[in-house]
Amino acid sequence: MINFCARFLSKSLIQLAPSSDCRRVLESMPPATSLTSTAIKSALYTSRGHKNAPNNGNTDAIKFTPALKSQIERTQKRRHYWLRFPSTIETLFSASYRQAGLTSMRSFSLLIAVAYALFGVFVYTHYQQSDLHAFLPKYSAAGIGLVALLWLVRQSRFDHWFYGYIGIIAMVGLTIVMQIPPSITDPQLKVLAYAIATNGIVLVYAMSKLRFTYVIFWGCLAGLLHRILVLTFGQDEPLALFNAWFIPSSLVGMGLAYLNEYRERTVFLQSLLLEIDQHERNALYHNLERLSREDALTELANRRHFGECLQHEWSRCQRDQKPLSIALLDVDFFKQYNDIYGHQAGDRCLIAIAQALRKEASRPGELVGRYGGEEFILLYPNTQAEQFLAILERIQERIRALALAHEGSRVAKTVTISIGAATVLPTRAAHTEKLIGLADTLLYRAKKNGRNRWQHGTLHSI
Secondary structure: OHHHHHHHHHHHHHHHOOOOOOOOOOOOOOOOOEEOHHHHOOOOEEEOOEEEOOOOOOOOOEEOOHHHHHHHHHHHHHOOOOOOOOHHHHHHHHHHHHHHHHHHHHHOHHHHHHHHHHHHHHHHHHOOHHHHHHHHHHHHHHHHHHHHHHHHOOOHHHHHHHHHHHHHHHHHHHHHHHHOHHHOOOHHHHHHHHHHHHHHHHHHHHHOOOOHHHHHHHHHHHHHHHHHHHHHHOOOOOHHHHHHHHHHHHHHHHHHHHHHHHHHHHHHHHHHHHHHHHHHHHHHHHHHHHHHHEOOOOOOEOHHHHHHHHHHHHHHHHHHOOOEEEEEEEEOOHHHHHHHHOHHHHHHHHHHHHHHHHOOOOOOOOEEEEEEOOEEEEEEEOOOHHHHHHHHHHHHHHHHHHOOEOOOOOOOOEOOEEEEEEEEOOOOOOOHHHHHHHHHHHHHHHHHOOOOOEEEEEHHHO
């Protein structure tokens, strides 16, 4: 009977244990971004019929870093026969395993209730009437414990105490089940009752989703409590008989519980590594995507991305019959600035200008980009001419306010800019290249007229 039960439960565990497939990949975030329960947004790996969420519960934020990945790989190579990980990984696994147990209980609650009811019907129809008076109180007490368990697993506020309440209920249930055989007088039913008690012990050990150490503690405590009740009430169960069925069934259950947790830990490590690898690939992909649309030095939109946004806003302004303006600006005497202060200082100068320009492109649709070298370009959709001219004045004032010393400038002692600005009411006849061409022409005119100034025009005016 025990061997059959062990084979049956082994097959069941294979079906119920977590698969190694990871859940969806994490959303893009830097390599050292904290992964909290809201960042992960559920589990680090999934299993058939339930989702394991390592960061669900009261756990601190975990950072996925190369050091953590290396620690996981070392843990995987060392094996984990003692069923213990380093503290960071153990925190993740503990929350995951608890969540798996909760989900399993919720998923199979109806099946458990039906099986318990059928067991009661079977006993009621096969027990002698003289034995029912001893069975019914035990059956009722176990039923109350089962109802309490099914209610508790559906109350998320008690999730943190899952191991505690399921351990207590499992211990009480096992004690009640073990109390049934000694109360039966019919020899055939007594044998059947012992078989049920034996299988019940194995099932509780293997299927309760308790941690291995917890299930040993509660199982042994149930056996001890049963023996105390047997001796207290003078029930007919010799110690040799108890040892003959309780110890083997407990050992089988312990073995299955150990193998189950060991396998869960192995799959968890594999899934965690897969998740980290996917996270790293995601981060690399999004970094490459960001670099494809951002200037590496200033982190502004690059020329290609600016062109795409300009085309999009052009179409929108054309549809809404709204004006669209751009400003193309150039840093005055920037070559001389590099010659005097060096290229690193020149880079810092461009970064400072970029940060100042970003403050003048804060509304939806507005954009600032680096057009090339020391040239920048700004986009202002749905902006009236009066507003745009005021913006041009503010831009020049912002750059002057930086007070970046420039001994090589012929127009001021600090860094200044020249701006060519153009406005258009987009139509099908015009296109973005003409608008940029006009802004470039006006920029050249501003430089020719002495720099440190702006020139503005409309596309239909020339």
